[in-house]
Amino acid sequence: GAGVSQSPRYKVAKRGQDVALRCDPISGHVSLFWYQQALGQGPEFLTYFQNEAQLDKSGLPSDRFFAERPEGSVSTLKIQRTQQEDSAVYLCASSPYSNTGELFFGEGSRLTVL
Amino acid sequence: QKEVEQNSGPLSVPEGAIASLNCTYSDRVSQSFFWYRQYSGKSPELIMSIYSNGDKEDGRFTAQLNKASQYVSLLIRDSQPSDSATYLCAAPDSSYKLIFGSGTRLLVRP
Numbered sequence: 737g738a739g740v741s742q743s744p745r746y747k748v749a750k751r752g753q754d755v756a757l758r759c760d761p762i763s764g765h766v767s768l769f770w771y772q773q774a775l776g777q778g779p780e781f782l783t784y785f786q787n788e789a790q791l792d793k794s795g796l797p798s799d800r801f802f803a804e805r806p807e808g809s810v811s812t813l814k815i816q817r818t819q820q821e822d823s824a825v826y827l828c829a830s831s832p833y834s835n836t837g838e839l840f841f842g843e844g845s846r847l848t849v850l
Numbered sequence: 851q852k853e854v855e856q857n858s859g860p861l862s863v864p865e866g867a868i869a870s871l872n873c874t875y876s877d878r879v880s881q882s883f884f885w886y887r888q889y890s891g892k893s894p895e896l897i898m899s900i901y902s903n904g905d906k907e908d909g910r911f912t913a914q915l916n917k918a919s920q921y922v923s924l925l926i927r928d929s930q931p932s933d934s935a936t937y938l939c940a941a942p943d944s945s946y947k948l949i950f951g952s953g954t955r956l957l958v959r960p
Contacts, residue, residue: 834946
C-alpha cells in the first residue's frame with residue numbers, strides 16, 4: 737500500500753486480556769515508531785526501531801508492553817493483561833531516514849479496555 | 851518546563867483571517883521543529899518543518915523560529931474552514947525521539 741497501515745483500527749478488550757496491534761510501514765522505511773495518544777493530548781513516544789533493532793523502548797509504560805519488528809518491516813505492539821489506563825490510540829509512524837522528525841503516521845489503533 | 855509546550859486553545863478565527871499558532875520549547879530538545887496537523891479522528895500529518903532561525907514559507911503556511919526566545923510559530927494566511935484541526939508542534943530530543951506538544955485546536959468560522 738501507499739501509506740502506513742495499522743490493524744485493527746478498533747479493539748475492545750476486557751481488562752486482563754492480551755492484545756496485539758500490527759503496523760505495516762511504508763516499504764523500505766528504515767525507522768519505525770510507536771506512539772500512544774490519549775484524548776486531547778499529543779502523541780507520547782513508546783518505542784523506536786531502526787530496521788529490526790529496537791534502539792529505544794524507554795517510553796513503554798510497563799513490562800506489560802512489548803514491541804517487535806523481527807524482519808525489519810512489519811511491527812507488532814503487544815499489551816499483556818490490559819488495564820483501563822491502557823485505553824488510547826496507538827499510532828505507528830515510519831520514515832525512510834533515521835534521526836528525522838519527518839514521520840508518516842498510520843491511522844492508528846483505538847484500544848478501549850473495559 | 852515540558853520540552854514542548856502549546857496552548858490547547860481553541861483558537862477561533864474568522865474565515866480569511868491569519869491564524870497564529872505558537873509553541874515554546876526547552877533546552878532539552880534539538881533545534882529543528884515540525885508542525886503536524888491532525889484532523890479529528892485522524893492521524894497527524896506533517897505540514898511544515900523548520901531548521902534555522904527566521905521564516906519559512908510554503909503556500910499559505912509560514913513557520914517562524916526564534917532560537918533566542920525559544921519559540922516557534924505557525925502562521926496560516928487566508929484561513930479556511932478546512933484548516934480547522936489540531937496543530938501539533940514537535941521537536942526531537944538529543945537524537946531521534948520526536949517530542950510532541952499537546953496541540954492547539956484551531957477553529958475557523960465561516
